[in-house]
Amino acid sequence: MLPPVFGVLFDGIAYGMLLFLMSVGLSVTLGLMNFVNLAHCAFAMVGGYVAVLLIRNFGWPFFGTLPMAFLVAAVVSILFERVLYRPLYRRSDLDQVLLTIGITFVSVAAAAYFFGTQQQPIELPNYMRGSYHVMGLDIGVYRLFLIAVSAVITILLIGTIELTRFGAQVRAAVDNQRMASGLGINVERTFAITFALGSGLAGLGGALAIEIVGLDPNFAFTYLIYVLIVVAVGGLGSIAGSLAAAVLIGVSDIAGKYYVPQLGAFLIYLVMLAVLMWRPTGLAGRR
C-alpha cells in the first residue's frame, strides 16, 4: 500500500504534462524572438473548442479531434503571426503585451458569443474512463494517457530540436539571432514554423485539457497565468526547463489544493517567486 502522497504526485505529474504541452511553444518562441505573446492560451482555447465542435456537431471520435485541434490552432496562429505580430517584433514589450492582451480579450468574447459562457463537457470513449487500482492508489486511465502522450511529444520535440536540420536552425537562432542570419538561416521563417508548431501543441493541450480542467471562454486568461508561470520558472527557450517547471508547478498546484485548500492558488505563486529569486532566468535560463 502506498500513501496518498503518490496519488497526489501522479495527478500532479499528469496535470504538469498538460501545462507542458500548453507552454512549451511559448517558451521556445519567446526564446527565439523575445516576443511576449500573451495570446498563447487563446490558441490553446481554439484547440479546445475545435474538439468540442467536432465531437458535438459532427460526431467525430475524441481521438480524431486531436490532430484537428493541433492543425487548426497552428493555422490560426500563422494568420495572426503574419498580420499582427510580425510588424511588432522590434517594438517595446509594452506594445506586445497590449496587442496580445487585446487579442485574448477578443478571443474570450468570441468564444462566449459562439459557445456561451458555460462549461463544455465532452464524452470520452469508455476505455478512457475509470481507473486502475494499483497498490491502493487510483490511477486514472485518462491521466495515464496524458502522461504517455506528453512523453511521446517530448521525445519527438527533443529529437527534432537535437537531431534535425530544422532543430539546429532553431537552436542557432535562439543562441544568437544575428549570427544565425549571418550563417544564412532564415530566422523569420524558422520563427514562423516554430510559432505554428508551438501554437499547435497549445491547441492539442487545450483539447486534452477539457477533461481535466474544463473549457469555458475564460480559459484563455486562466491558463495564461499558469503557462506564463511555467515559462518564467523554466527559463526561456528551453524544452527541458519547461518540462521540469511544468511538473513542478503541476505537482505544487495539486498538492496545494489537496493539503492546504484554503490557500487556493497561493502556493504556485510562492513557488514561482521563490524560483525566480533563486534563479532570475528560470531553472534552465542562461542569461
Added chain:
Amino acid sequence: MPVTAQMGLEPVGYLKAQTRWGAAETLFWLATPLPFYFLPAYLQLASQIAITALFALSLDLIVGYAGIVSLGHAAFFGTGAYAAGLFSKFVWGEPLTGLIVGAMVSSLVGYATSFIIARFRHLALIMLTLGFGLLLGAAANSASWLTGGSDGLQGVNIWPLLGRFNWDVYGYTAYGYSLVVLFVLFLFARRLIHSPFGLALRGIRENFLRMPAIGAPSRAHIRTAYTISAAMAGVAGALIAQTTQTVALDSLGFERSAEILIMVVLGGAGRLYGGLIGALVFMIARDQFSGIEPEHWYFWIGVLLVAVVVFLPNGILGGLSRFVAHWRAK
C-alpha cells in the same frame, strides 16, 4: 513645441519654460468642476473617474517614466483600499487619516517589493509584477475572515469629510473630495516629473544601460519611483473604499491591473495627462456601454487595444500631438 521658438532661451530659461502651464492644461483643470453644475446625475461616475485617473497616473509614473511594465499594479490599489476600509472599520473613521493610512501601507508594501522589482527587466519583470498581484489577490481571498472574501469588505464606516460634509447619494462630497485629492497628487506628480529625479527616470526609460555609465544608481531610482507609485495607487484605493464604503475583492485582481494599463496606454504613456485622458475615455465608454453584454464590452476593448497598438502607438495624446505637428507644418 517647436524648437525654433526656444532657440533664444538661456538653458535655465528653457528648462523653466518646459514646466510652465499651457492653455490646454489650464482649461482641462478649469473644466473639472463643471459636472457639479451641468451633470449632477453623473457625480458618482465623475468621482470614479477621478479616482481611476489617479490610479492611472500612479501607474504612468512607473510605466511611462521609469519604463517598468507592471501587470500587477492593482495590488497597491487594493492594498490601499483594504487598509483604509479596515482602518475605518476598526480604528477611526476620519477620511483624511484613512487616506494617509492607505498611502502608508501601500508604500510599505511597495518599498518591500521594490527590492525584487529593481533587479529585473523585461519578461521576468512582467511576470514578477503579475505573480505578486495574483499572490496578494489569492491572499485576500483566503483571508476572508478579515476581508470578507468575495462578498466584499462590509462595515466600512467613514465619518463626514472635515466633520462637515456628509456622503450624499448624489456624490457631491465624493466627487469634490476625489477631485481635490487627484489635483493635489497631480501637482505632486507634475513637480516630480520636472525634478532632477524625474529627469533620471526619463533617463532610465530612454537608456537603462547608459545610466550606470553616468554614475546613476538606477536601481535605487527605480525603488524610489516604485514606492511613490505604490503610495499614490494606495491613495486611489483608499478613495474608492471611502467613497463607496466597501472594498470588493476585484480591486486587487488581474483584470483591474490589465484595465489600468490599458487606460494608460490608451491615453498615451509617459505624458502625465495620458493616464488621465485614458481613464476619462475608458470609464465614460464603459458607462455608455454598461447596458451591453460584458463579452461584447471585452470584444470591443480587445479590438481597441489592437487598434491602438497598430495605429496609435503613443496613445490618444501621442496621436493628437502628431496631428498638431502635422497641421502646423502646413
Added chain:
Amino acid sequence: MSAPALSTRQLSKRFDSLVVARDIALELPVGARYALIGPNGAGKTTLINLMTGMLAPDAGRIFLCENDITGLEPQERVRRGLARTFQINTLFAGLNALEAVTLAVCERRGLSREFWRNVAVHKEAIDEAHDILVKLRLGEICYQPTRELPYGRQRLLEIALALATRPKVLLLDEPAAGVPPEESSDIFEVVAGLSTDLALLFIEHDMHVVFRFATQIIVMVGGTVFAEGSPAEIAAHPGVREVYLGTRKHG
C-alpha cells in the same frame, strides 16, 4: 613620480574557452594620452568593460589612484572618476543634449534623488552642463532631441556625457567610429583639447590619428598586451608591423 591615475594588475577574463584578457598590467599616469590599438577581436573593448565594471574579471585587480575598485559597481566607479564612452552610440534618444548632460551633472552632484523641486532651480548644474556642451560645439543644438542630431554630433554628445561626470580617467571606445574622415579630426581636436589633469585612453583604428594624438601606444593581440611604447618605438617595432598590419590585410 606620482601614482598612476588608473592601473590594472594581472587582469584576466575568459568566455568558456575563449581568452579575451590575459594578465593585463597597465598604468595610465595623470595627463596620459594613450592609444589602445590592435586587430578586431583583440579584446580592446573587453578591457574597457573590465576596467569600468561592466564585466567582472576572473582574476586580477584594478586601481583608481591607488584605490582598489575591482569589486565596485560601475556607477560607483564613475562617481570616483572613471568614465567611458561607447563605440556604438549609447545615448538617451528622447532627451535633448541639455537634458541628458544636466542629468549626468545632477547625478554627480547628488541631486538626482530630489523629486520635490523643479530641476530649473539648480542653475549651477544647468550652466555647468551647458558649458560642457558649448565646449564640445553642441551649444546651438542642445534643445534638439538626441535622436534628431546628426551622427557626428551624437558622437560628441557621447563625450559630453562622460565629461559631465568630471572624470579623472576617461576611456574612449573609438570616439570617431563611423564618422567620415574629415569630421573625425574635429572630434579628435576636441579630445586633444581636454584638460591635462585627465588621463585619457582611446581605442582607434586610424593610424594617422593614433600617431598624431597619442603620446604612448598600447598594442593588444589575442587578449594580451603585445607591445607598449612611444609612437616612434611602436612604429619601429618589427613585431607590431607584422602582427598588426598583417592582420589588417586580411580583415
